[in-house]
Amino acid sequence: MSIKYKFPENFWWGSATSGPQSEGRFNKKHDSVFDHWFDIEPEAFFNGVGPNVASNFYNSHKEDLKLIKEIGLNSFRTSIQWTRLIKDFETGEVDEDGVRFYNEVIDECIENDLLPVMNLHHFDLPVELYDKYGGWESKHVVDLFVIFARKCFELFGDRVKHWTTFNEPMVIVEGEYLYQFHYPKIVDGRKAVQVMFNLNLASAKVIEAYKEMGFHKEGGQIGIVLNLTPAYPRSNNDEDTMASNIADSYFNTSFLEPAVKGNFPKILLDILEQDGVIWQATEKELEIIKNNTVDFLGVNYYQPRRVKAKESEFDESKGWMPDKYFDNYEMPGRRMNPYRGWEIYPQCMYDIAINLRDNYDNIPWYISENGMGVEGEEKYINEYGIIEDDYRIDFYKEHLEYLHKGISEGSNCFGYHTWTPIDCWSWSNAYKNRYGFIAVDLATQKKTIKKSGRWIKEVAQNNGF
Incomplete structure (x- = not known):
């Protein structure tokens, strides 16, 4: 067959999951904020399904990784759970079963020719650090996270050469402190801004530790995974363009600029200063952010953001919010994934690629998540018991075509990971929408390739299609 879209040599073809979404809570000595939220409010989760079993990766990782190898992937990202690895958060003393488990996962990846990419935080803050210190509101928690990261590097850095500090740190800011879709569901714009700074600081301090420990000399690399939702203005008029620039500076470049360039976007700093909600930061902390930028970038892309100039009345009663400066815009005729309520806009892949090429030093980057969640996939099962998810194949092809265009025009992209290899538990959505290449039957935990x-x-195999 002829290959129309050929990708660069040694391209990563892979898929991503996370500890809290795949492992289950088996033998875990501490609870994360999500474990706790499920325990106190199970009805907040679709069909009352929590993280207790997830896709049973804790027990079935050997079989699961063989399946991932069977579908031809060459790389795999998951995360190490702070709540599983560490027994004592203050000292960094480890839990032996956690060490055993992650060693097995990493060794099993290597055994199956899967390049392991390890992430350190996927929304799973230990709840006791929230109760005791306010979680990411606290700089002490930032330092405890560095202790955890150092422990991970020390234990696994000999075999894991690709690390990321955070997955989608912006979602922590949005979910926990603005829009109430992650526990503790607070609405506090001022705290949100401090958390934004602290997460950037935590990432830089972890990178600093990685450098100090000498892993770069052994070919190690460390980056961050950001969900980029480029803000497209409704029109080219000044008001709409300004609104989209402000939205972009809050939701995208607030993490992208510090990660790649070591500083914060001026437009954001000006607004936070002017509105009196700027974070508390020392000169030394700003230096750390400046001097510890990423080696590579992971980009999670699902949907664009569309923005217009503020037209609705801003509700002052909630205090400061970024929404003061823009309204979301529903573009007429947009293509939708009806199950997720998200717009499908594959062209954005190209726009991201060119933006990183032109405005971010053409940093090495990869698509770390891209996927299509569909409800009720069992209705697409054929007579052989296989889910015929052609809609997902079409979705991937379209996105890959635009990614390929960006690469052919010089964007430094080295891989494409989908979300997710095996249907996994998805926060309060639980198993409502399925994303995997491999289906999981929740009742039996039987796994079947789609x-x-x-x-x-x-x-x-063809390095293209």
């Missing part, structure tokens, strides 16, 4: 899983194997 049609898309056979498709990606061919893509990976």
